[in-house]
Amino acid sequence: MKNTIKLFSLLLITVLLVAGCTQAAPPVEEPEVSDQPLRVAIVTPSSMNDLAFSQSISDAMQALQKEMGEGKLEYVYSENMFVVDDAAAAIRSYAQQGFDIILAHGSQYGSSVQEIAPDFPNTVFAWGTTVDTFDMPNVHAYEAASDEGGFVNGVMAALLTETKVIGVVGPIETGDAKLYIDGFAAGVKSVDPEIDVRVTYIGSFSDVALAAEAATTHLSAGADVLTGSAQMVIGAIGKAKEAGAYWFGTQADQTSFAHDVVVASQVYHWEVLLREIFALRQSGVLGGETFAATLDNGGQVIKINPDLDLGQDVLDEAERVIQGIIDQTISIP
Amino acid sequence: MSQSKKLTSHPAKKRFAAVFDSFMPIFATIAALLVGAIFLLLLDANPITAYSALLEGAFGSFNAFAETLVKAIPLLLVGLGTCIAYRGSVTNIGGEGQMIVGALLSTWIGLSFTNLPGWLMITIAMLAGILGGAVWGGLPGVLKAYFNVNEILSTVMMNAIAVQIMNYMLRGPMIDPVQAEAASQIPQTARLEMAYRLPRLVPTRLHIGLLIAIILAVMVYVLLWRTTLGYRIRAVGQNQSAAKYGGIDVKKHIVLALLLSGAFAGLAGMMQVYGVNYRMITDGSATGFTGNAGFNGIVAALFGQLHPLITIPASILFGGLLVGANSMQRIVQVPSALITALNGLVVVFVVSSEYFRRRSQRKRIAFIESEDEGKPPKERSEGLGEAAS
Amino acid sequence: MIKDLFTATVIIGIISSGIRLATPYLYAAIGEMFGQRSGVLNLGVEGQMLLGAFVAYFVVLRTESLLLAILAAIGVGALMGLAMGFVTIQLQATQGIAGIGFYLFGMGMSNLLFQKLIGVVENIDGFSAIKIPLLGDIPVIGEIFFRQNLLVYLAFLLVPLAWFVLNKTTLGLKIRAVGENPEAADSLGVNVALVRYFTVTLGGILSSIAGASLSVALLNVFQQNMTAGQGFIAVALVYFGSWRPFGILAGALLFSMVNALQLWIQVLGIPIPSELAVMLPYILTILVLTLSLTKGKGPSALTKAFEREG
DSSP: OOOHHHHHHHHHHHHHHHHHHSSSOOOOOOOTTTSOEEEEEESSSSSSTSSHHHHHHHHHHHHHHHHHOTSSEEEEEEEESSSSSHHHHHHHHHTTTTOEEEEEEEGGHHHHHHHGGGGGGEEEEESSSSSSTTTTTTTEEEEEEEHHHHHHHHHHHHHHOSSEEEEESSSSSSSHHHHHHHHHHHHHHHHHHEEEEEEOSSOOSSSSSHHHHHHHHHTTOOOEEEESSGGGGHHHHHHHHTTOOOEEEEEEEGGGTTTTTTEEEEEOOTTTHHHHHHHHHHHHOOOOEEEEEETTSSSSSEEEOTTTTOOOOHHHHHHHHHHHHHTTOOOOO | OOGGOOSSSSHHHHHHHHHHHHHHHHHHHHHHHHHHHHHHHHTTHHHHHHHHHHHHHHHHHHHHHHHHHHEEEEHHHHHHHHHHHTTTOOOOOHHHHHHHHHHHHHHHHHHOOOOOHHHHHHHHHHHHHHHHHHHHHHHHHHHHHHHHHHHHHHHHHHHHHHHHHHHHHHTTTOHHHHHHSSSSSSSSSSOOOOGGGGOOOSSSSSSSHHHHHHHHHHHHHHHHHHHHHHHHHHHHHHHHHHHHHTTOOHHHHHHHHHHHHHHHHHHHHHHHIIISSSSSSSOSHHHHTTTTTHHHHHHHHHHTTTOOHHHHHHHHHHHHEEEEEHHHHHHHHHHHHHHHHHHHHHHHHHHHHHHHHHHEEEEHHTSSSOOOTTTOHHHHTTSSSOOOO | GGGGSSSSSHHHHHHHHHHHHHHHHHHHHHHHHHHHHHOOOTTTHHHHHHHHHHHHHHHHHHHHOOOHHHHHHHHHHHHHHHHHHIIIIIOOOHHHHHHHHHHEEEEEEEEHHHIIIIIOOOOOOOBBBBOTGGGGGGHHHHHHHHHHHHOOOOOOHHHHHHHHHHHHHHHHHHHHHHOOHHHHHTTOOOOHHHHHHHHHHHHHHHHHHHHHHIIIIOOOOTTTTTTTTHHHHHHHHHHHHHHHHHHHHHHHHHHHHHHHHHHHHTTTTTTSSSHHHHHHHHHHHHHHHOOOOOOOOOOOTTTOOOOOOO
């Protein structure tokens, strides 16, 4: 035993010495040269192709890359950083590597940004989804007003339901999911307060089977229109499809997944906000702003499935509500 | 091991064999990484670049090594609990839940009392973390000892229950007042006061928890092999009927083994809050908060041959692997799923390498009558502390 | 509102949801039971399930053949089982830790393959519901029990089959002997290693089918980490059922039906926090086991490696 301990200690000391000898790379002071590509690092809590939250930022970066042209925008990412602690390490490491902009794309990363941003005053940190910039000069905050899209979806759902029962499948009762679901319920109630909106939170972002069973339960309880938020709802969409019940999506366009039943999806276009963040950096503003993806600025869009025959009145009403939210003649409670 | 002086033939050769054996986990890790290199090649990544990034990310700079140590702290604490549980022949896979409950209790106290001196609050919070973990570990102990409910079942279930309690507390009673006002309502608590944070050792994220954990490792060693309580826990672990015959209250010591092991996990949870994040945040799952330390700590303890002192370097090496792998993901941009798969391969290879270590050890053991630490080699061939209850 | 729970719709709903939710648990837990009865604890069920789920889904996506999908899942499950067997039987590795290793490997591998080979999730045509003639027409009961898909029926048939194999065949006798007293079994000429290889491989296959039952029968999608801890619940259910097939059936149905019940509690708007509803199945499983009087004794040699003398 004692030998083993000695050996391990020896090994550690060696490692420590090696560590001491290697110099940490000095933070790169990026000069403002316009033909240098903009370097962006993204940290996300789920995988980049989750058909939901992380996918939305990945799509945005690809759109921007195309838009800005060859060699103007480079980006790297750390996905599945659901461990807050690991995300903090990733954020710090990207900052040390001299990335221009670091997108902390998860509301749980706030503390980490707050810790790290002051050490890298020349780096832009953008944290979403939230409104809190901690009053730091190099931290932006961005969020999605997902209650707006939820409201529009809710209005359409209310017009489509015949049983006057609508089922909702959510992950946990907070954050973006709650914002969307509350907006959705408000939208339904604005059309007909008598309609019953029933919400289940299954307590998980990954339990597809339980999400599916929650949808089945809603259907047995009389719901003929369903919606839900987060990546495990694919289970619920499948059940809506089997039963021929309408489905409303959020976070990504879910039409391709169940063509016959997906009525509309609220889709985020973060590139609208990112464009502004990039432009501000060009003009020397590194932080302090709060951005929201809204129907007004095109940061979110309601994508209606063109192949479903919903009736002109439903489409007109959706259009009217979207316009109303944009003109602020309709306010979401 | 003190066998060297007892050896009669080829002492140098024997000593070399012992050296070789103790490096076995490292060889196994390298072997696993070699297999991983095939995956890297398939993903069009250069394994040499990737693995130098891993090494650099874990031990390559002062800051990197500090991150490794930060990662090692909860692994070591959970690992110490595993050592105790293992000696008592109980399987505690409830580290995740115990970390959460310990963290919740200590955070709640830290946010409730805002005007205490820092050292006092840290002490109280540590006790609260220990208490929370002890309750969450002790309950399966009571269920096992007095109601014959298997602890694997109860700890698995209690992990899930703890997650839901955490989700409820962080969006309800304990939510950050700022978030309660905001539209998005991020499920997190307010930040702890500056004074309550665990002091940092060097200008990195490395906090004093490392020293505390190392001191505790020594204390666990003393507890297990130098105290009556430890002797009794081990006696119950080795042979329940013999222990009972020897007048030991078997049930009480089963509870104690699980309770103590939970207490260490609870303390680990407290340190994640007071030393690293300064607040509790949930993403809805256990892993978001614990970073899987509740499971990885068990693995670290096994890498440390379930000995509290060897678990110290084992935790650091395993922590380094985890930190380095994340860094590798960033630098060569491979999917993070590969890291999880690699992590699994390393665990399988290291646990398998025990066989070779044991085999060559057994050749040498013929020369030794007894081991000073009362650990017959046969015991190692047993499973993860599953009692034949 | 509470009284709303006692209507026919709700009760039928709970039972039929419970049957579907119990299906993967039955496969995985019965497989795990065989392993444990022979003395091998496998904590890697979750990883085997995920790989099985992925492979079956992938095969259906590419070939649209359900038969090939199940064969592929069996193949992958057998490989994972054999690997677990090699490590724990041949190399006598600590079973619990090896299982955690295989869990991580299976989770990582299934995610990696999904990202690299598929990327975007699609709905597939999986096993569809089969109405059993006559029985399926019985009101209420027919709807609950006789209009499920093939993998659901097979899961429930597996229970008596497993009971028969374990208690009425020589193979079952050997499995139990190896789990209780491998030395004695060995002295009677039973090949301990071979029996354990068999049970662990069978366990791998059944876990893999458990995953497939999610991805190509019940849900017809694949999502990363879609099993969400069900593999660990399956292991726990083996203890709940005291290592007996019908005990496992009871545990799986209890857990699943309470899970279905908590969904109904939320749907009917009974005012308790959603988190409390979600915890109900976990709490009740512990509680029921605590209060139940008949708890079996586990296999004596569980988690103990066996090595022939000399």
